[in-house]
Amino acid sequence: MQNNEEEEESKKESSLKGLSFAYRISSELLAAMVVSVLIGLAIDKYFSSKPIGLITLIILGFFAGLLNVYRLIRRIENSK
Amino acid sequence: MAKGESPLKQFEIQPLVELNFLGQNISFTNSSLWMTITTVFILAFFTIPFLKSKKTNSVEDLYPSRLQVAAEMGFSFINNLIADTAGKEGKKFFPLVFSLFMFILFGNLFGMIPYSFTFTSHIIVTFGLALGVFIFVTLLGFIKHGLKFFSFFVIPGLPIYMLPLLIPIEVISYLSRPISLAVRLFANMLAGHTLLKVFAGFVSALGFFGILPLVFIVALTGLEILIAFLQAYVFAILTCLYINDALHLH
Numbered sequence: 001m002q003n004n005e006e007e008e009e010s011k012k013e014s015s016l017k018g019l020s021f022a023y024r025i026s027s028e029l030l031a032a033m034v035v036s037v038l039i040g041l042a043i044d045k046y047f048s049s050k051p052i053g054l055i056t057l058i059i060l061g062f063f064a065g066l067l068n069v070y071r072l073i074r075r076i077e078n079s080k
Numbered sequence: 081m082a083k084g085e086s087p088l089k090q091f092e093i094q095p096l097v098e099l100n101f102l103g104q105n106i107s108f109t110n111s112s113l114w115m116t117i118t119t120v121f122i123l124a125f126f127t128i129p130f131l132k133s134k135k136t137n138s139v140e141d142l143y144p145s146r147l148q149v150a151a152e153m154g155f156s157f158i159n160n161l162i163a164d165t166a167g168k169e170g171k172k173f174f175p176l177v178f179s180l181f182m183f184i185l186f187g188n189l190f191g192m193i194p195y196s197f198t199f200t201s202h203i204i205v206t207f208g209l210a211l212g213v214f215i216f217v218t219l220l221g222f223i224k225h226g227l228k229f230f231s232f233f234v235i236p237g238l239p240i241y242m243l244p245l246l247i248p249i250e251v252i253s254y255l256s257r258p259i260s261l262a263v264r265l266f267a268n269m270l271a272g273h274t275l276l277k278v279f280a281g282f283v284s285a286l287g288f289f290g291i292l293p294l295v296f297i298v299a300l301t302g303l304e305i306l307i308a309f310l311q312a313y314v315f316a317i318l319t320c321l322y323i324n325d326a327l328h329l330h
Contacts, residue, residue: 020310023264031260036252057252064252068260 021076028068036061087277091201091270111199118186118199122179126151154182158316165320169327176216177323180209181316188269188308192301200311201269203262210261213319221326232329261318265311272304 040057044050095107129148144152158178162170184200191198199205221229233250234243279297283290 020307020314023268024314027260027264027267028256031256031263032252034259034263035256039252039255060248061252064249064256067249067253068256 024072025069028072029065032065032068033058033061036064087274087281090197090273090277093202110197111202111205114187114190114197114199118183118190121190122182122186126154161317162320165317166324166327170320170323173323177316177319180213180319181312184209184265184315185309185312188312189305191269191273192305192308198269198273200265201273203266206266207258207262209315210258210265213261213322214258217319217322217326220323221329224327225329229326229329232325257318257322261315265315268307268311272300272307276300276304 036057037054040054040061043053043057047053093109093111095105095109096113097108099106099108125147129145129151155178158181159174162174162177166173187200188198190196191200221232233247233254235246235250238246276297279293279300282293283297286293
């Protein structure tokens with residue numbers, strides 16, 4: 001009985017950890033995209049190169065988001 | 081919650097004292113009120129336990145009061161956090177991390193009181209805090225390393241022909257830090273409080289069976305308090321990590 005309760009407790013804890021982990025990863029991806037889209041729009045405005053700046057920056061931003069997520073996961077793996 | 085009220089109504093800013101300064105609206109709002117309450121509470125929490133001066137010379141004077149133990153626990157928690165993440169050099173920045181952590185933590189916790197206002201559920205507040213951290217960390221990097229700080233964007237041991245591609249990616253990744261900090265705290269608080277209000281609406285709508293969402297709300301409130309703590313912790317630990325990055329490039 002005692003064991004069962006403990007197991008349930010640890011299960012709850014791990015699902016909570018998963019939730020906060022998911023929030024962190026999604027916010028990292030989102031933030032990189034937001035920044036790159038803003039920079040892309042600014043570049044297009046000043047150089048009047050309408051879609052090119054935005055498209056390039058979106059691709060770069062996607063990779064930047066992946067890089068952020070990769071670093072986050074590596075940090076978590078290291079701390080284990 | 082009254083019937084027909086939106087679950088988002090709790091986030092509305094209401095001016096309590098209308099103020100105008102050079103054509104700018106600087107009214108004292110419910111958000112400012114709760115920020116003031118939070119700040120005053122933190123000040124009281126960390127001064128009152130240390131004010132007592134019983135001069136009875138009894139053994140009981142040696143025991144710290146409960147409040148003092150709580151305040152010292154908060155202190156040593158952040159102290160250990162900085163020592164673990166930013167090392168010895170990071171100790172200088174204890175006041176910054178500590179005040180950020182306490183402000184966000186008590187802001188989140190006061191937001192859990194019914195009829196109160198959660199100022200951390202507004203992105204401009206969290207973004208203001210995150211931008212402050214970002215500017216501070218960037219300045220710290222420049223003061224400490226001068227122009228060598230730009231080498232932060234270059235991964236060591238990389239072939240030169242990869243640099244034009246990877247430097248923009250690194251710069252975007254660096255610029256995305258304040259936004260990811262702000263969005264994380266704001267989204268957690270906004271989502272949690274909206275969910276609570278939505279389920280509160282079900283309670284009155286379902287009549288007798290409203291007891292089911294009521295039970296769920298009780299569980300959710302516990303979860304929300306945990307998230308309030310967790311998000312303040314994440315904000316503090318990321319500030320420490322950014323300070324560490326600025327102090328030790330790579």
